[in-house]
Amino acid sequence: MTATHDPVDLVVHADAALIDGAFRPATIAVRAGAIAAIEPLGSPLEGREIVRLAPGEVLIPGLVDTHVHVNEPGRTEWEGFASATRAAAAGGVTTIIDMPLNSIPPTVDPAALARKRVAAAPQAFVDVGFWGGAVPGNLGSLRALHDAGVFGFKCFLSPSGVDEFPHLDPAQLLAALRELAEFDGLLIVHAEDPAVLDAHENDGGTSYARFVDSRPPEAELTAIGRVIDGIRETGGRAHILHLSSAAALPLIAAAKAEGLRLTAETCPHYLTLDAEHIPDGATEFKCCPPIRDEHNRDLLWQGLLDGTLDLVVSDHSPATAELKLGFDGDFGRAWGGISGLQLGLANVWTDAARRGIGLERVLGWMSSGPAGFAGLASKGRIVVGADADLVAFAPDAAFTVEPAALAHKNPVSAYAGAALTGVVRTTWLRGIPVGDEARGRLLERAEDRSTA
Template sequence: MPGIIDPHVHTCEPGHMALESYSSATKAAAAGGVTTLVAMPLSCLSPATTLANFDDKLQSAEGQCHVDVAFWGGVVPGNQDELLSMLQAGVPGFKCSLIASGVEEFPHVSLQDLHMAMNELQGTDCVLLFHAEQELGQWKPALEDPTEYRALLDSRPDAMEVEAIQAIADLCLQYKVPCHILHLSSAQALPIIRKARQKGAPLTIETAHHYLTLTSERIPPGGTYYKCCPPIRAKTNQEQLWSALQEGLIDMVVSAHNPSSPDLKLLADGDFFKAQGGIASLQFGLPLFWTSAKAKGFSLHDVVQLMCKNPASLIRLDDRKGALCPGMDADLVIWDPDKEFEVKKNMIQHKNQLTPYLGFQLCGEIIATLVHGRLVYLKGKFSPKPEGVLLVTQRKMSTRVSSAPYY
């Protein structure tokens, strides 16, 4: 099959290498049949919100990557003058957040910031990615036991996503800048998305494996390793997300891989409010999706559409990624869709092996992964030399990472 493309991965270099390095992230990717990942801009020091910071990020990745890696830039208040230079440097688009990101160096944007950014990006064909939650003016969650997941869920109601996505849809229609909703969790926003598309909004949507696999009803007290934002919602909501996938209203399924160490998850305290958010799943995306999807009538062709072709289009690499055709990169995953296995700690390649999927019985074992026709993973073993390429355009204004292979 074409190699999986995961456009939503948090790598933590430079600055937080203990959480996830390019080496560990791309090994996990290779073990999961992912041949291209796209690094988010904010989980490192400093975030990729300026050309100089982006250069630092590239330099930290050079020579480490076992699969191909592309990079998103970031939009924060006041950096609109940096956007075109980063676009020229090779980012396919920019992430922003409408709510506090949890990263001090990556503050959330206002509507005024977005007007300025979209005005700058009109006509460039880049995409603007949104963490689509925003604070509610009058919302006051009930005070509950912070070790109960219900308390966290009540503090981030569906309305936070619904209001944010309505604002994004309006901006998308106004400026016609391609917009992408990251990790959609609330099915209540689907009618807004459908209506905006009917009006011609260039709007795409992703959801994440944890929203399709996990449900709020089954999260144990103190199980902070389940914490993510937006939160995991109820089973009825999950079924609506699956229906939206079948309808084509949701375009792709991603890991939204966001690693965290046990100390940052506060496992001893079990406080959902204080624990760091994020779920690690990069290595298991394909079997996680296939295990549930095949029971719902999805085909292998649907897997390719949702996890290869559509992500390749999002990152503006559909001319060489996401399909098995003459002239395309020879990025392949060889896997057995009928082979069952148990997720065990010793098989996990993420630097931090904390994940809610430990002990899960999944269907679809990865046998081998090839990048550019070169074997990078085979039955638990990796190529001794990282074979991945940094997927950015060559530019004249900087030669700091000129030894890296570029497209």
């Protein structure tokens, strides 16, 4: 903790601020976009702007969402950098890392990454980093994309749903892990086994239960087992994306206990929704892997509490209303993906509070945890020297989700009509409230290589 009595840009007085993993009264000073001092509440600091949080508001670090599909360029009608980053800020998210698909071209080489940067730079309202992709066609040349600053490489072990981003077969998975191990690159994996999916394929239709049957837990278990075998053989590191099936938790826990470099995430929709309450034909709930039953959901929460799961991130995967809802409720034909970037914090906090889980734990999974995972040392914490990415959050304030009122480009939400608790009042990016000017920066893998 460093004190300063020189004039600063912003002073925030908060009855409760999340500092060192616990809430306590504090006065936060911001200079040149960074936290300059943390002092006892009411300290007489002089600042160009002085903010006193209202009763019932707490000061938290901006969230870091490492799993966001922005889709620009190429499918900007699904979402784009302007709408996605506005939605992020409205939900208390100050940093996102964009997935290499479903943009066209996908981010599988430095030229495609450069196109993403050009698209994002003038319209990012929060900070944006980028994942690269590992596909059959770029194996053997991943180092160039790594050196260009991507945070790691996403792959699918089953068809991705878009032709321009094919999946890796078992031999290619091993080749990718071996190649990345040479420079300690990270592989992040959509882990579903295609043979299991093929064996359980059905005729689709409007039955949600039949859709879940077509993507059983065995698909995740088999694929995750293959990833674990691969990192054991190569000495590489990997991350399991959007874990849906709690049946895989023991497998992940055992790999960690063995000392393998494996991490795993789950998503708000797996923690807050359940198959028992999804109506037939309600394709706004379709995602892959699928939302499973209530007991499975409870076990995922336990996996977070015991440390088997490391992160909670959105897997914001939007599409147009026509693609999500335009097939008469046929789960086999509708696009899969949950549009939840703006609602992640409120969704998880609402359920966490019901379970007696503190907000500080939630923020560990959604802010400091993802920041540490991505190597963003200046993000996700209220600490002297960190970026002043701050959020005034009212944890007891209630609201009802109205899709048309969200900043997402398409007004489709699995949470329509949900009564949630937790409202973002103000989001500051490096000490400046997010407003009508796009001030976000483009981030590279090493924090000190970020570019304005």
